[in-house]
Amino acid sequence: xxxxxxxxxxxxxxxxxxxxxxxxxxxxxxxxxxxxxxxxxxxxxxxxxxxxxxxxxxxxxxxxxxxxxxxxxxxxxxxxxxxxxxxxxxxxxxxxxxxxxxxxxxxxxxxxxxxxxxxxxxxxxxxxxxxxxxxxxxxxxxxxxxxxxxxxxxxxxxxxxxxxxxxxxxxxxxxxxxxxxxxxxxxxxxxxxxxxxxxxxxxxxxxxxxxxxxxxxxxxxxxxxxxxxxxxxxxxxxxxxxxxxxxxxxxxxxxxxxxxxxxxxxxxxxxxxxxxxxxxxxxxxxxxxxxxxxxxxxxxxxxxxxxxxxxxxxxxxxxxxxxxxxxxxxxxxxxxxxxxxxxxxxxxxxxxxxxxxxxxxxxxxxxxxxxxxxxxxxxxxxxxxxxxxxxxxxxxxxxxxxxxxxxxxxxxxxxxxx
Amino acid sequence: xxxxxxxxxxxxxxxxxxxxxxxxxxxxxxxxxxxxxxxxxxxxxxxxxxxxxxxxxxxxxxxxxxxxxxxxxxxxxxxxxxxxxxxxxxxxxxxxxxxxxxxxxxxxxxxxxxxxxxxxxxxxxxxxxxxxxxxxxxxxxxxxxxxxxxxxxxxxxxxxxxxxxxxxxxxxxxxxxxxxxxxxxxxxxxxxxxxxxxxxxxxxxxxxxxxxxxxxxxxxxxxxxxxxxxxxxxxxxxxxxxxxxxxxxxxxxxxxxxxxxxxxxxxxxxxxxxxxxxxxxxxxxxxxxxxxxxxxxxxxx
Numbered sequence: 001x002x003x004x005x006x007x008x009x010x011x012x013x014x015x016x017x018x019x020x021x022x023x024x025x026x027x028x029x030x031x032x033x034x035x036x037x038x039x040x041x042x043x044x045x046x047x048x049x050x051x052x053x054x055x056x057x058x059x060x061x062x063x064x065x066x067x068x069x070x071x072x073x074x075x076x077x078x079x080x081x082x083x084x085x086x087x088x089x090x091x092x093x094x095x096x097x098x099x100x101x102x103x104x105x106x107x108x109x110x111x112x113x114x115x116x117x118x119x120x121x122x123x124x125x126x127x128x129x130x131x132x133x134x135x136x137x138x139x140x141x142x143x144x145x146x147x148x149x150x151x152x153x154x155x156x157x158x159x160x161x162x163x164x165x166x167x168x169x170x171x172x173x174x175x176x177x178x179x180x181x182x183x184x185x186x187x188x189x190x191x192x193x194x195x196x197x198x199x200x201x202x203x204x205x206x207x208x209x210x211x212x213x214x215x216x217x218x219x220x221x222x223x224x225x226x227x228x229x230x231x232x233x234x235x236x237x238x239x240x241x242x243x244x245x246x247x248x249x250x251x252x253x254x255x256x257x258x259x260x261x262x263x264x265x266x267x268x269x270x271x272x273x274x275x276x277x278x279x280x281x282x283x284x285x286x287x288x289x290x291x292x293x294x295x296x297x298x299x300x301x302x303x304x305x306x307x308x309x310x311x312x313x314x315x316x317x318x319x320x321x322x323x324x325x326x327x328x329x330x331x332x333x334x335x336x337x338x339x340x341x342x343x344x345x346x347x348x349x350x351x352x353x354x355x356x357x358x359x360x361x362x363x364x365x366x367x368x369x370x371x372x373x374x375x376x377x378x379x380x381x382x383x384x385x386x387x388x389x390x391x392x393x394x395x396x397x398x399x400x401x402x403x404x405x406x407x408x409x410x411x412x413x414x415x416x417x418x
Numbered sequence: 419x420x421x422x423x424x425x426x427x428x429x430x431x432x433x434x435x436x437x438x439x440x441x442x443x444x445x446x447x448x449x450x451x452x453x454x455x456x457x458x459x460x461x462x463x464x465x466x467x468x469x470x471x472x473x474x475x476x477x478x479x480x481x482x483x484x485x486x487x488x489x490x491x492x493x494x495x496x497x498x499x500x501x502x503x504x505x506x507x508x509x510x511x512x513x514x515x516x517x518x519x520x521x522x523x524x525x526x527x528x529x530x531x532x533x534x535x536x537x538x539x540x541x542x543x544x545x546x547x548x549x550x551x552x553x554x555x556x557x558x559x560x561x562x563x564x565x566x567x568x569x570x571x572x573x574x575x576x577x578x579x580x581x582x583x584x585x586x587x588x589x590x591x592x593x594x595x596x597x598x599x600x601x602x603x604x605x606x607x608x609x610x611x612x613x614x615x616x617x618x619x620x621x622x623x624x625x626x627x628x629x630x631x632x633x634x635x636x637x638x639x640x641x642x643x644x645x646x647x648x649x650x651x652x653x654x655x656x657x658x659x660x661x662x663x664x665x666x667x668x669x670x671x672x673x674x675x676x677x678x679x680x681x682x683x684x685x686x687x688x689x690x691x692x693x694x695x696x697x698x699x700x701x702x703x704x705x706x707x708x709x710x711x712x713x714x715x716x717x718x719x
Contacts, residue, residue, distance in 0.1 A: 006426050078555045078605070078606070087608075105584065109586060219422075229443055232472045233472065236471075236472075248587070275470070277470050278470055278471075340588050400588070410590075411583055414588075
């Protein structure tokens, strides 16, 4: 068992209780033996108290008291499990339209998204909404689970019908890799163990799919981007003149000797050394946290970006973003916000709302230009100084922003640069 | 085969270092909450890496219940000396003496809940604007929704319904005077990840985590170490057992498990075969279904 080279895969599950989402997660955790005895004992007791037959898998993902009292999930909850092949982080988010912002949050770091479809109902509005968000957030892999196959007699025809339905509307979306799996979360078919009831299905189980998705090529390795978080100046013996630029590689590869440019100043130099803690490295790549020293003494501070000399981002003061409004309070027209882009911060304003997206029908609304909680809109943003941006499609790290309200310090919006 | 990817431990390490550097960049006076347990030792180790060759730029803050394992205090003092960082101690005994809190009564009395006041006082008195903790989301359900940067109001309270969304790697630590943040760089680690990493990096941890002979009392399904603070019930007996601890808290509430695991390899192997959560031996979490959630709201770790 080569645990040491195992990768981490983050995936998001969006859906409501009715889809069997909680049951599915419970099943994944239970069948992969990630549930502990005391958790099982507590849930078995609760199941009995509620009058359920057997163990209610959905209780494994039970949240805070407020949520339990209301019987819903409000926030993003993170769950963990490990198999001999990979470590997994599940960002479990509620699926109702009023929780769009939570779905967006959960999707922002995901390598893969699980879309749940009830086999009896087929593709519904919620399916389209989840798929749209997965596509908008540029999640590379989409796994469509057609659940509750036990309630449609494990019918291959029904499954194929739903696949066709899905493909019809998803042609409008940009997703690299879509897979379909017929499952029964309740009975466990094709979740961890292969289904005895659906011999006609030749593909892998859900867990097998999660374990084998090829994710290492999803990171942008072409455009090298490194935002400086902080400058290390040890001022102790042996390191008197040391200036290390600490940060996390957003994309691309950096090697000792590389010719680099520091933005926004534009000064150029060469990489003298790369460190990860005490360890000296010859090269570094995303998402490594490192510190870099340069051959030349250049004034560099937090918010600056070190890039390859021959591959630089576009400095822009005005740019279009797809913006998801997160705050209770709606956007004020032409109000000023702080825009956070990588480790950089500038004042900014929303200059114009181009259109609002109807995330159920994929239609653009150019009439209604209010930005209310959970709205996804295309807007024009203007910042006081240029930002070193990439498009979100090319780079999730340097193509994303958040807006912060100066009056409340709250994070009010998240944006993907078009 | 493409070699340009990280394994899961490297990715978790990189994420934690990123968070620690963000804390340093966004706050004036951050501290590491140091209990002497493996999670806070891990956070300290990661901070060492994050800022090398500079020293760790944070003080270590210890909330001292007075009910300590002597081994923990020794370990703490040695580590402080090695790293050359400042130690801030908030003393629960002082809080009691000053009448800020009252000691619990009865057989299961602990100083666990009293720590909240001491912690918040220490944060206030030292003008700390960010306290870095070793909390992990897999520990307890109230922690599953915790943010990397967790906002506390000016009473130090956690409002789970009013936390800032965290998207991509954008962490927003902006705050007003009097408010503070808790930062959790190892949120995404599980107990197993922690042990695998400690083993890989060969991080030194208190001897209490290794199997050793100890005088213990069987109570609430685990072996509670005998100490001057423990009041024995009539039917309880002190016995000698070979045990080790999975978590370290107050000596009065931390239950040990019978074990022969006396090396990091054996501990990691044992943990991977465990069928009970690590906090299952902590009597502070057994008090009610929402014990952790309630303490967190008041300002607990």
